[in-house]
Amino acid sequence: MTDAGAGDGGGREVTLYEAVGGRPFFDRLVDRFYDGVADDPLLRPLYPEDLTDSRAHLAGFLAQYWSGDTAHYSDGRGHPRLRMRHAPFAIGVPEAKAWFGHMEAAVDAEDLPDDVAGALLQYLASAAGHLVNQR
Known part of the structure; x- marks a missing residue:
């Protein structure tokens, strides 16, 4: 992603974190996601x-992932260790698909450029698959 309005007209790289508006975006995204999870049997x-804590942890993790700033998550919770943190839960393909479905709906609810939405969804799909620990 480039910022065509950058000073010298040459454009500068804009991170996805900047493109979505920073932490408030991830808070909204996670709130919509958990609104779906709350009613998912x-x-x-x-x-x-x-x-409450689940919302804060996920928003902090995603903000850190996309910004590179450990203050969002790791400074308070340590290394994410996603597989280890999720190991106690039986996560099969149906759970991963349901999780991704709620994330996809949350991303789709934003008016994001296609490249930004695509990057988010690609990562989220990969993360969902990565956490599957049951056949």
């Missing part, structure tokens, strides 16, 4: 009753 049992 397959996924809801995998989460604690109170989703």
